[in-house]
Amino acid sequence: QVQLVESGGGLVQPGGSLxxxxxxxxxxxxxxxxxxxxxxxxxxxxxxxxxxxxGITNYxxxxxxxxxISRDNAKDTVSLQMNSLKPEDTAVYYCNAExxxxxxxxxxxxxxxFWGQGTQVTVSS
Numbered sequence: 001q002v003q004l005v006e007s008g009g010g011l012v013q014p015g016g017s018l019x020x021x022x023x024x025x026x027x028x029x030x031x032x033x034x035x036x037x038x039x040x041x042x043x044x045x046x047x048x049x050x051x052x053x054x055g056i057t058n059y060x061x062x063x064x065x066x067x068x069i070s071r072d073n074a075k076d077t078v079s080l081q082m083n084s085l086k087p088e089d090t091a092v093y094y095c096n097a098e099x100x101x102x103x104x105x106x107x108x109x110x111x112x113x114f115w116g117q118g119t120q121v122t123v124s125s
Contacts (some may be wrong), residue, residue: 067081
């Protein structure tokens, strides 16, 4: 069974830091783009940051200079270092794999737009 498992959310004061981690488990063969999205009630899920297998990163304007995404291809993990957090960063954060290839026996399978279960980040004093 293939899963994306997030960890690292929690409550932090404004100006503080948190680090989110996401690990892909299962018989993973490849993942192209991995990213972090966030969603607040009543709003659409939005891209926070993404990183390709080659290390090319993309950030939402609202987090540039504060958040850093990193990836370990050998371990199929992606992390999001969040600094100088603001109350408006409060959301459920989701890990995403744009296209994930895994294998069962000798067969390969693709999963498109694959999501983790989400982790809550609350920035409040």
